[in-house]
Amino acid sequence: MAASYSTVPSVALKAPEIFHVAIPEQQLSEFKTLLKLSKIPAPTYESLQEDGRYGISHKWLTETKKYWEEEFDWRKNEEFINSFPNFKATVDLPAGNENEEFKIHFVALFSQRADAIPIALLHGWPGSFLEFLPLLTLMREKYTPQTLPYHLIVPSLPGYAFSSTPPLTRGFYETDIAKVMHQLMVDLGFESFRLSGTRG
Numbered sequence: 001m002a003a004s005y006s007t008v009p010s011v012a013l014k015a016p017e018i019f020h021v022a023i024p025e026q027q028l029s030e031f032k033t034l035l036k037l038s039k040i041p042a043p044t045y046e047s048l049q050e051d052g053r054y055g056i057s058h059k060w061l062t063e064t065k066k067y068w069e070e071e072f073d074w075r076k077n078e079e080f081i082n083s084f085p086n087f088k089a090t091v092d093l094p095a096g097n098e099n100e101e102f103k104i105h106f107v108a109l110f111s112q113r114a115d116a117i118p119i120a121l122l123h124g125w126p127g128s129f130l131e132f133l134p135l136l137t138l139m140r141e142k143y144t145p146q147t148l149p150y151h152l153i154v155p156s157l158p159g160y161a162f163s164s165t166p167p168l169t170r171g172f173y174e175t176d177i178a179k180v181m182h183q184l185m186v187d188l189g190f191e192s193f194r195l196s197g198t199r200g
Contacts, residue, residue, distance in 0.1 A: 005109040006085035006143045011189030016089035017104060017161065021081050028074055032059050084136055085109070088162070091183045095167075102180050105129070105162035106155040107130055109136055112119035118190040120150040120181060122197035129154045131198060153193075155184060 030192040046054035084107045092099040121132045131153045166172035185193050
């Protein structure tokens with residue numbers, strides 16, 4: 001089903017590459033080992049309060065660690081992520097006499113309608129593109145690529161998920177992120193677009 005929403009509009013200035021999420025087994029094994037070796041701190045008065053006024057509770061942390069060790073299945077989640085069209089785009093921005101290059105991961109549902117409205121859905125901190133997958137699921141269930149009234153673009157901001165990191169040679173601010181996201185949408189052929197986001 002993902003392939004049917006993966007047709008990039010013909011007006012795109014630059015074609016993104018198809019991307020497939022596949023975390024190497026060694027990385028997953030290392031993560032599981034580190035998780036198993038991690039210690040839960042001793043309870044404190046604050047961590048015994050279940051109402052969240054002092055942050056996460058000892059009980060929540062213990063149960064969550066157990067869930068990640070015994071129940072969480074990354075491969076199942078990976079399969080769900082890959083059920084959507086994933087891409088990587090090279091975004092170039094002027095920086096003095098040179099260009100800065102960013103590899104930006106994004107998930108998209110592209111419409112085949114000529115009048116589809118492009119919408120960029122941006123996560124905040126400490127979020128990720130994953131928070132928009134339930135919305136994409138609903139849209140995919142409600143519309144076909146021929147009837148979808150929107151082009152839905154869900155990027156991973158620089159430094160998040162599968163996007164490249166910000167430059168190490170200078171500060172990188174919200175205005176810089178805005179420029180990268182704007183250029184991504186322009187490269188996809190959208191001279192104007194709507195924007196929706198979350199804020200952490």
